[in-house]
Amino acid sequence: MNRDRLWAWQYRYAPYLFVAPFVILFCCFLLYPLGRSITLSFYKAAGPKHLVFAGFENFRFLLLDRLFWLAVLNTVAFTVAYLVLQIPVSLGLALMLNSKRIWFRNFFRFAFFSPQLVGQVFVAVIFGLLLAPRHGLVNRALGAMIPAIGTETNWFSARMALPAIVLAALWLSVGYGMIYFLAALQSVDRDLYEAAEVDGAGKWMQFWHVTMPGIRPVLTFLVLVGTIGSFQVFELPYVLFRPTVPPTAVTIVMYLFQTGFESGDIGYASAIGWALVLMILIVSLIQLRVTGLLREDAR
């Protein structure tokens, strides 16, 4: 009898027990910093005794802060440029590697995924050296292949900063997207292709009507995760452009860091952080609405 009660008890409370670690950690380690950063965004913080409530003043300042909006512009430009390139390239690679006729599939998979094994900071350091004017590998190659361009492209200048970050980011993450697409391609049913072929659909039609619907979930997933990640991009450009970051490479999080930890305005930095959260929220909601994901989630 007792045993039965115990069994019923564990059946009833098991799910709570299973999610308990998350709930406990959330309460212990997230609520305090969360609360602190929300409160701080309404304060002006100058010193231990100079913590002054300022209402919405930080946010009002933010609305007219042209450096902030420049950072927003840069971040959006990066996000768009990055996604527009990363997704098709990843998908293309996945399609090629998914071919039955490809040799050394595992080797190629590793070749494309391996940049992901390198930490962002180190990718930034390596690219800082690869992109060096005159002697960096990239400029040497450019100069050798297209003499008209020469070896002196300054990737760290305002004009080339965005391409430089996108280049490094692409090298880093194209393989990551490829792996996801590969996974998706492998779960598309072969029967569907055969059926399409019987119907007389060409390669292009097959791709459009069978492959695309099959990988659409992954596509949306990658776009969503890519957007969130790009909006939060920080370490890569921060280390890549050390020590002087050109104004066109300052991202939102980097600006947050500059105001908070380089200029010491922690209150304003928190406000920037929450503005960013709001932006990501809006963009993600739009993406979710467009792709109809939310309906499924509410299940």
Place this chain on the structure above:
Amino acid sequence: MTQMLPPIEASRAIAKAPKCLAPSFTGGSRMTGWAGFIVLHAVVICLAIISLTPFFWLICATFKRHEDFFTHAFLPWSEPGRWTLSNYRLLFEQWPFAAWMFNSLFLSCAHTVVVVMLSSLGGFALAKYRFAGKKPLMLIMLSTMLLPSQVLLSGNFLLMYRIGWLDSYAAILVPGAVSVFGMLLFMQAMRGVPDELLQAGRVDGCSEFRLWWEVALPIVRPMTGAYTLLSFMGAWNSFLWPQIVLQTPTKYTLPIGLTNMLGLPEYQTPYGVLMTGTFLSILPVAVLFFILQRDFIAGLATGAVKG
């Protein structure tokens, strides 16, 4: 977040036969002959070369003298006398590289074990149970993914300071013990576990915990492999937070130790040594990737991919 709604026909197909290899766009039967084969390989090889060149450059850089660092694109091939192992020697002599490696190994392993276990438990609960508060819980989880960690950095640091965890590994391991992303991945994968199996287990008198261990986990084995790799990579390269909490030099991890070599222009950076450290630090994750490569893709196929 990872819950996707595939079009009806595709989802039906997936439910029917999840693991068959689809003929791909380029690999169909009509595109016959060697021409297609060669073009395909030529393109892939070119791209692979581009992708691997930075690694090749990195390896060469570890054998270059400081003066040669930029003088030669890769290595001074014609003068083997200029090649050097001094970067490796310096790295181990002048920096506690072995200790960093050891600490990184410990932290990443411990983190991965805990996070895979707890995240799969959480994912199991979310996928296979109805319970009060599930919906708000999911909402909270999703919103934490939107938070840039930098917003919370200062608060987290002060919290660790207040509870006296600064300079301890607990400050890294405990707050990171569960991952929202991991829970969501496992939730997706666990949805594929048939309810009938679980019921049958219950009839046999299995506890819920044992059902997770003996019924659910074996089914999502590829997902476990994929997530093992993902979380190990994350821990191995994590940098911002550890460098803020760890203070005793003997406790530093690889990224902390290596990035400390980066100087402002005034304070020279030993690039050769730094590149050597970077190269060596990639090796353990590369090995893990080779081991888990097959699981990785199969796992993601059950996780993020399907509904």
Place this chain on the structure above:
Amino acid sequence: MSFHLGKPILVMLFIAVIAGAVALNRPNQKKADLTLWVFADSHYKTYEKLVPTFQERTGLSVNLNLVSGQAMDLRMSSLFMTNPTSEQLPEVVEIEIGWVGKYFRPPVDEIGLIPLNDMLKESGWYDKIIRSRFAPWTKDDIIFGIPHDVHPVTLTYRDDLYLEAGIDLSTVKTWPELHEACLKFEKHWRGRGFRERHAIEASTGDSGFIQQILLQRHINLVDQHSKVHINDPRVTQTVAFYAQMVAGPRAVGGVSSGAAGAPLSKDLNDGNLCAFMTPDWRISIIKRYADQVGGKMRMMPLPKFDPTDSATSTWGGSMMGITKACKHPKDAFKLIEFLYLSEEGLAMRQQSTDIIPPLMSVWDQPVYQQPDPFFGGQKGQAMFIDLARQIPERYTTPASTIAGMSLTFVLTQAVNYVQDHGPAGLEAECQKMLDVAARDLERRVAHWKVD
């Protein structure tokens, strides 16, 4: 029962348990009498050699920690805000000139560092250290740091290549003259097919060069009273001048080699960049890597715009300060004295770098008067010391970082303007943009006021 999380996890569990037994038992660093945080690997390696002597001599134990600038920023600004006397803070800390401004945000009595005026005066160092070098570490006349360096700036150039082009650069006295000389230089070498040979190192994306000139002209973008000078007419003139030096029809600047050290040496040896702004710290880097140009280099004071300008500027630097967490500031002061100002400390510095100390009392020593074969027998150190006496005051405020960013932003736009429209109307355009930047900075400074 098999292990359903997979073999890799089993192996990791094994490693974690074994390694954990070692790692978790690693003793925390014992609290020493003094803890010193240093942010640069090269400084760390120097102090590492000095600290044992100090410990022996004073009986005080010292923990020397290398902490990245980022970690230092975050830990110190968080703790200074909440608990400035926390044990987690170091007693002594070395801070870089670009990072110190933020600590000066609170009113002086709430700054996390302790005032050093009294100790400096009692010990007599106050009169021996060059006064203007206290400026970056001072707020409202209270000194919070002891300077490590002076970092005067000279112009270093490839004399051989300039002479070949028929130019004796040492006769150049003003910036416009320098620009003309550079144009002549470029014309000469372009005509001979040297496409990558540039007269001077100057990048389009970095306002550092401009800020050097501005300091020469005694302009801090934001001064010690938080007054904004970014739209001073002389700033406009300088930005417009520099923009034409790096872009448009009269461009002579070669893009900087990027990261310090190695790539620079290649450019020097090949003669790609033929003149540089060189603070003293850069000399040892150049000497170390540019092995093929010894004897071909010369050094000169900076050209000027106005006769009242200083013949030098200042670039970079660091200081050591004592935090409020320090219980025995006298001991901490002793450590700083030993590392920065003592004979041993200076000797160690002399060994590895050409950085001259801020101590006027040692400037007459014969070590600093030696002819330098690298500069064809010029007395390089003596020139630096001569210039150090005229060094302009550089102030640091919480707004300095942002001000630098704003200036770079204006420079970017100015460069675009020159490239698209040429030099006509450039100054007026710059003035307009700088006025906008000034308003933005003033608004920022006003926003920061708490009272």
